[in-house]
Amino acid sequence: MAELLLRGTELGAIDAVLFDKDGTLSISEPQLLTLAEARVFLCLEQVSVERRDPLKDLLQRAYGLKSDAICPAGITAVASRDHNLIATATAFVQVGVGWPEALALSEQVFAEADAVDARRTADSPLPTSSTTEGLFLWLEQLQVVGVRCAVISNDDMAGIEHFLGAHGLRGYFSGLWSAEHRPRKPDPAAVHGLCAEMGVDVSRCALIGDANSDLRMAVAAGIPHPLALGYTAAWRTTPPLAEPHPLVHAWSELSVRPSFP
Template sequence: MVCLQLRGTALGSVDAVLFDKDGTLSISEPQLLTLASARVFLCLEQAALALPAAVLPDLQQLLERAYGLSSAAICPAGITAVASRDHNLIATATALVQVGMGWPEALALSEQVFAQADQQDARRSQEAAGHTSTTTEGLRPWLEELQAAGVVCAVISNDDMAGIEHFLSSHGLDLFFAGLWSAEHRPRKPDPAAVHGLCEQLGVEAHRCALIGDANSDLRMAVAAGIPHQLALGYTAAWSSPPPLAEPHPLIHHWKELSLAGS
């Protein structure tokens, strides 16, 4: 058996490690900042055709607060960082309703805006232009150590399958991961049954897994699914402002803090 250690302290024996993607495997803040900014711009542009100009500043503030968007950062606990695409879309439509638009019109406009933003999705368009997203520092050596020890790795993310696969393949990481669970799977995270579905796919038991993520919803999901509390690990190093993770979950500040030992 393999024992997972954090800064030399044994956490427990593991057969598999489940990783969140954005904010854990990937430093995604620059791409998410660009994507959220594009959604705000496009939404204001389209709303100006249907709403009085006087409400547009209020709409901008509502959208920026909803997205967790500031001039140079994304809130790591906000919906852009944590929630799925359709949850972001619903939040957008809700902001439009708050400034006077009917729900059917707000939903239709939001879907139009998101389709336009998807055409210039920062995570893909920047990579196509040669500006590849960044993996978190020290990730590959840690994945190599897990692979050498026979510990199975998987991704559990609210990105779609295309986004997960593109990220892994563009960084040559796909061979390290035996399973993927995306926003297209049902149920999706943070439902604890998403962990069970992924564990079944991998052929492992939840109580023999560790889960590493950058959001409290990841950590709560892990424990509710039966992963031991000390093996639900918070990763802090991918954001300009560290995510507000609940104590006393163990926190990882760099992948080199983790190690493996026989048990």
């Protein structure tokens, strides 16, 4: 049992912290940008020349692609792989491809892009800079006072395990909830499922994420409002997080101290 503090202000008692992965534990924007651009390139190869410009525009807007950045509230940053796939198929349909063909093309494109995705390639380990600054010290603090940690993410289990393993983080996390679990986030029942697996009370958990969907999910699940925290430091563009949720701009702003019943 511990007390969570943000910039010295008490937020509440916690037994566990649930972390989003991309944009919270991980500075994933460079990899997501590369992946989204690869998907766009591969999609354009599947259509005739006259369809390429309108398809490119549709895909870039759907993916939240800007010149050298990803919109932190867009589907590439927030949504699951299958939601991104459906959005891609919908873009194909809007330039005149039939729905069955659009789904098949999207599956093909995603498989080809996944094959070169640096987040998943076993012989291309992630650079250490892709963990958010100060993360290890923060996880060590939590471990010292006995606060358990978990990942709740719309990545699949392979992506989560690869990230944690590549950075030596697996030992800090006693729970994982992925896009393959049911229900998945942002359903509040995903929080309930993860907490049940860990044997912790939802009301004694904090959740830290970089999207409004994370924060709404946390509060709807029963996490006290001050313990649903928005993390802002992993994107070139600051995520548009709703106030008055507490906002964390660096892990060093958080601290914990033991508390006793």
